[in-house]
Amino acid sequence: MEDKKKYFRIGFVGAGTHANNMLYPSLTFLDDFEVERVAVCDLSEEKARKVASNFGVAHVYTNHQEMFAKEKLDGVVVCINAKGHPPVVRDALQADLDVFCEKPTSITVEESEELAELSRKTGRFVMVDHQKRRxxxxxxxxxxxxxxxxxxxxxxxxxxxxxxxxxxxxxxxxxxxxxxxxxxxxxxxxxxxxxxxxxxxxxxxxxxxxxxxxxxxxxxxxxxxxxxxxxxxxxxxxxxxxxxxxxxxxxxxxxxxxxxxxxxxWAPNWVPILKNQTTVIDGYVGNLREFMNCVLERRQPVPNxxxxxxxxxxxxxxxxxxxxxxxxxxxxxxx
Ligand SMILES: NC(=O)c1ccc[n+]([C@@H]2O[C@H](COP(=O)([O-])OP(=O)(O)OC[C@H]3O[C@@H](n4cnc5c(N)ncnc54)[C@H](O)[C@@H]3O)[C@@H](O)[C@H]2O)c1
The missing domain is CATH 3.30.360.10 (Dihydrodipicolinate Reductase; domain 2)
Structure with missing residues (x-):
């Protein structure tokens, strides 16, 4: 009998290049999960709408705080840039959300230290997408x-x-x-x-x-x-x-x-079948799976x-x- 899939409600902040090329396509390969793509937020409504239509995301926002307040999410993917990550990750932690954030998490060391402190205080995780580990x-x-x-x-x-x-x-x-x-x-x-x-x-x-x-x-x-x-x-x-x-x-x-x-x-087999896609081989799928499993099992993800x-x-x-x-x-x- 097939194992029951794990259910995860995800939200996204950032609908730019990397998210479109790697992160959103990676969700397709998480065959052990049923991932509900609840909402996407980008400062550009056009970009957010495009992601929503390409990847089946239900709701579109241009303000992340509004999205965090209105939607029921199990976790949020933040993919902006080193300058934009700290305020959004901070708001997510304060909204009681676990975060999967792209690298680098900030420009300065101090900003990431503050996020680490807030993560400890709120008990919410910040996983960082260094995909090589997976x-x-x-x-x-x-x-x-x-x-x-x-x-x-x-x-x-x-x-x-x-x-x-x-x-x-x-x-x-x-x-x-x-x-x-x-x-x-x-x-x-x-x-x-x-x-x-x-x-x-x-x-x-x-x-x-x-x-x-x-x-x-x-x-x-x-x-x-x-x-x-x-x-x-x-x-x-x-x-x-x-x-x-x-x-x-x-x-x-x-x-x-x-x-x-x-x-x-040893080398991965390059026959172009699903499990050999770059998203899998380079580790993006593995990192997203680890994030979702850690959130569901309340286990600290690595790298964090x-x-x-x-x-x-x-x-x-x-x-x-x-x-x-x-x-x-x-x-x-x-x-
Ligand atoms: N792990 C990897 O291998 C890898 C590879 C490429 C990029 N990245 C990282 O991914 C991040 C994004 O890179 P990119 O190339 O996709 O950048 P991008 O500029 O193409 O995308 C960023 C998006 O964030 C949006 N944005 C900015 N501020 C926002 C806010 N406050 N709220 C909502 N949306 C906002 C922008 O409108 C833009 O659409 C960077 O941190 C980069 O280092 C990681």
Whole structure:
């Protein structure tokens, strides 16, 4: 007999590019849930109406507070930008709602610390959409690393090249923050940071970072605005354990597990069937499923606003060491 589906009433704030490309389509793949798309809010009524018609959302708003007051929701997805997230997430928590918020949750560390405090006070969750943690390849790697035979993580080597933004601070906040989050998923909390860079222009540089972790592990991160970029060979992580094992993830797809006598390679099957869609492989579906399960089971989701505070602290420390001003100039929406 088929298991009964879990029921979830969801609301959305933000009907822009990322929500349309990734988040709303991801709901289709949550086949263990019946998700009622209750309401969508955007400052642009036209955008909100378009989402409502494309993704079957019942009600349209241009004011999130009105939506929170009028609709019965189990949780809300907030997908605006670092500047717009704090006031909306604050209002959601105060309206007794659990929140799934896009990264970065704020421009400053202090704003996210305030949201973390409010989350603790209200008992409502703020999950942050660092989707890599639930990408199929990283899930496989995390399963290997967390298994007892792997031992303790001693070393991580991480690379994240890619897009060129207006300035290096925007690039770190929008793009390389994902790298910090996934490295933290493998090695835990960061204790010390040493950063150096080879600068090419205001918005172009190669950056090398040395991290030590609370558990004694060490990591090197290499971030570039050059070298392939645009997804060609932009991302690679290698994690080494204390029992002579290592796992490598190439470009969020290909996993190699080195272990004496039983090394294995693994990659998702690229046949274009539903479960291989980018929404699934890159982790957006998994993150939304985790959010809904955590809300229903009253279990703290990961990564959450406390994780984001720690990731933002690392970004700010790196920027400060490199003399990169914390200037947020981003206008999202044209990607
Ligand atoms: N996790 C990922 O991989 C990933 C990828 C891309 C973007 N993002 C993040 O998603 C967020 C959105 O990015 P985007 O490219 O979709 O931006 P966007 O500008 O296309 O969309 C933002 C939308 O929010 C609306 N908005 C702004 N303020 C609002 C308010 N107070 N109430 C209601 N609506 C409001 C805007 O009108 C716009 O439609 C950013 O934080 C970005 O970093 C995450």
């Amino acid at each position: 990408a199929t390849a990283y899930q496989k790697a995390l399963e290997i690393v967390k298994s007892p035979s792997f031992g303790k993580v001693t070393m991580v080597e991480a690379k994240m090249h890619g897009h060129i933004y207006d300035n290096l601070f925007n690039c770190m906040m929008e793009w390389q923050i994902h790298n910090i989050d996934i490295v933290r998923a493998f090695a835990g909390d960061v204790k010390e940071i040493v950063a150096r860079m080879c600068r090419l222009a205001d918005n172009r540089a190669s950056i090398a970072i040395l991290l030590t972790f609370e558990n004694g592990a060490v990591a090197t991160l290499n971030w570039g605005s050059e070298a392939g970029g645009k997804g060609r060979f932009c991302e690679r992580i290698e994690v080494v354990g204390s029992n002579d094992e290592a796992v490598i993830v190439e470009n969020v797809r290909h996993v190699i597990h080195y272990k004496e006598d039983e090394s294995k390679e 606003i406390e994780d984001e505070v720690r990731a933002l602290r690392v970004i700010y420390a790196i920027a400060e060491q490199l003399g990169i001003p914390a200037e947020w100039t981003i206008t999202i929406g044209d990607r």
